[in-house]
Amino acid sequence: MNANAASVGPEPPAEALVAVRELCGRIRAEVRKAVVGKEELIDQILTGLLSRGHLLLEGVPGVAKTTIAKSFANSLGCQFKRIQFTPDLLPSDIIGTYVYNMKTNDFELHRGPIMANIVLVDEINRTPPKTQSALLEAMQERQITLEGQSLRLPEPFMVIGTQNPIEFEGVFPLPEAQIDRFQMKLQVAYPTHEEEREILLGSRSDPAQLVGQISTPEEVVRIQGMITGVHIAPEVATYIVRLITFTREHPDVLLGGSPRASLAILEASRARALIHGRAYVLPDDVKALAAPCLNHRILLKPEAALADGTSVKIIDQALRRVPVQA
Numbered sequence: 001m002n003a004n005a006a007s008v009g010p011e012p013p014a015e016a017l018v019a020v021r022e023l024c025g026r027i028r029a030e031v032r033k034a035v036v037g038k039e040e041l042i043d044q045i046l047t048g049l050l051s052r053g054h055l056l057l058e059g060v061p062g063v064a065k066t067t068i069a070k071s072f073a074n075s076l077g078c079q080f081k082r083i084q085f086t087p088d089l090l091p092s093d094i095i096g097t098y099v100y101n102m103k104t105n106d107f108e109l110h111r112g113p114i115m116a117n118i119v120l121v122d123e124i125n126r127t128p129p130k131t132q133s134a135l136l137e138a139m140q141e142r143q144i145t146l147e148g149q150s151l152r153l154p155e156p157f158m159v160i161g162t163q164n165p166i167e168f169e170g171v172f173p174l175p176e177a178q179i180d181r182f183q184m185k186l187q188v189a190y191p192t193h194e195e196e197r198e199i200l201l202g203s204r205s206d207p208a209q210l211v212g213q214i215s216t217p218e219e220v221v222r223i224q225g226m227i228t229g230v231h232i233a234p235e236v237a238t239y240i241v242r243l244i245t246f247t248r249e250h251p252d253v254l255l256g257g258s259p260r261a262s263l264a265i266l267e268a269s270r271a272r273a274l275i276h277g278r279a280y281v282l283p284d285d286v287k288a289l290a291a292p293c294l295n296h297r298i299l300l301k302p303e304a305a306l307a308d309g310t311s312v313k314i315i316d317q318a319l320r321r322v323p324v325q326a
Contacts, residue, residue, distance in 0.1 A: 009228035011279050020223055021277035026214050030075040034207035035068050037195040043275070044186050044292055045072060045160075049118075051271035052224055053183025053264065054139050054159040056124075056296060063188045065162045069120045070208040076220055077213040078117035078156065085127040091134035095144040109146065114138050117156055117217055124161035125174055132178060135159060139181045156220045176255070176299070183264045184289070185296035223274070230270040232281045239324050240265050240286055246318040247294065252304035253314060257297050264293045283324045291315050 012020070024046060031042055045068065048055045057065045066082065073080035083094060096112030113119065114135075124132065138144055142153045161182065163174075179185075191199060240262055248256030269285035291312060298311035 009225070011229045011231065012226045012274070016226065017274070017277045017279060020226070020274055023215060023219070023223075024275045027072075027075050030211050030214050031068070031071045033210040034071040035064055036198050036202075037191055038064070038068070038188070041068070041186055041188065043272075044184060044289075045069075046275060047268050047271045047289070048183055049076075049156065049158055049220065050223055050274065051183065051227055051267040052156070052158075053268065054181060055161070056179070056182040056185040057160060057162045057188050058165050058185060059162070059188030060164060060190075063190060064207075065160075065188055066120060066122065067208050068188075069118060069160045071211045073118040074208055074211040075214055076117075076156075077216045078220070079154070080118050080120070081113035081116035082120040082122060083113050084122045085124055085131070087127060089127045089131050091131050094131065094134045095138070096146060098147055112144075114144060115151075115153060117154055117158070119157075119159050121159060121161045123163060125163045129175065132174065136178060136181065154217070156217055156224060179296050180258065180260055182296065183268060184292035186292055226274060227267065227270045230273050230279055230281060232266065232270065235325055236269075236281050236283055236286065237266070239283055239322070240269075242322045243286070243290055243294075243318050246322050247298050247314055250314055250317070252300055252309050253298055254301045255297075255299035257294050261294055261297045265289055268293055287319055290319060 027046060028039075028042055032039075035042065045055060047053075049072065057068075059065055070080055070082075072078075083089075092112070094112050094114050096110050096115070098107040099110050100106075101108045121135065124135075138153060138157075139159050142155075142157055143150050144153065145151070159182075190196075243265075244257040244262050246256075247253055250256065265286060266281075268289045269281045272285045272289060273279070273281050294315050295311045298314055300309050300311065300314075
């Protein structure tokens with residue numbers, strides 16, 4: 001490892017790295033009891049959780065988005081809540097409110113479903129911007145404010161938003177300021193022929209019930225704290241910056257990756273390294289996470305979008321053209 005590699009916290013000891021790698025392997029195996037296939041997606045969600053990120057899952061209905069989120073919560077012993085976004089949903093339906101109790105002659109706090117470890121926000125683009133914005137403080141500050149009082153959210157805390165990519169009526173597209181709060185945008189594809197056959201043969205009403213608890217929220221928080229000790233060499237940090245700069249300077253791009261995008265790749269890469277039992281980031285970690293961390297942060301010029309351009313194509317070009325070392 002380069003002697004000038006940067007980290008914020010102490011480097012995790014070798015035995016801790018082995019323990020984390022083995023635990024992550026058991027989490028994967030436990031989640032796969034309920035989820036057929038989707039190995040890369042499971043790894044990406046685990047990466048987002050350990051790096052304290054929020055995720056946006058995009059896929060048509062019925063591809064197991066809820067099952068995946070619930071299975072992760074079960075395996076970690078975390079409290080899970082699902083919020084169905086609808087056009088008439090109010091911010092108080094998410095964060096909670098104070099309700100007057102006639103018996104005590106006082107107002108009592110009724111906590112909303114946001115007060116959980118893993119919160120699945122289903123069809124996040126189906127509710128008006130005022131309600132969508134209720135998530136901003138929770139996602140960014142990890143707290144909510146009710147009647148001037150700030151309440152900390154439990155740890156660990158992760159929001160998993162879902163949206164249907166094919167519906168355009170009755171939806172409210174997420175503003176750039178909110179979509180940028182999601183560390184990664186992940187595609188949930190249809191299963192393969194063999195995977196769907198396996199799903200049919202082992203079908204249950206609630207597959208997530210197959211998943212048992214093998215860790216605790218406290219253990220997850222402890223591992224999250226180890227992320228800052230994962231080193232990143234100056235050359236790897238420079239590679240991240242060059243990838244981001246490529247997206248900003250591309251002639252087809254109206255809005256490229258922000259510094260928050262650079263930090264998202266950095267933290268996710270550190271988590272991926274830790275999951276694989278390493279205390280240092282490799283360029284391969286950056287390459288594996290560039291697309292999930294950037295595909296929702298690149299806005300194309302209208303003429304480029306009409307010419308069949310996509311953010312994924314821009315990222316592919318960056319990974320091909322930007323050298324790891326100058």
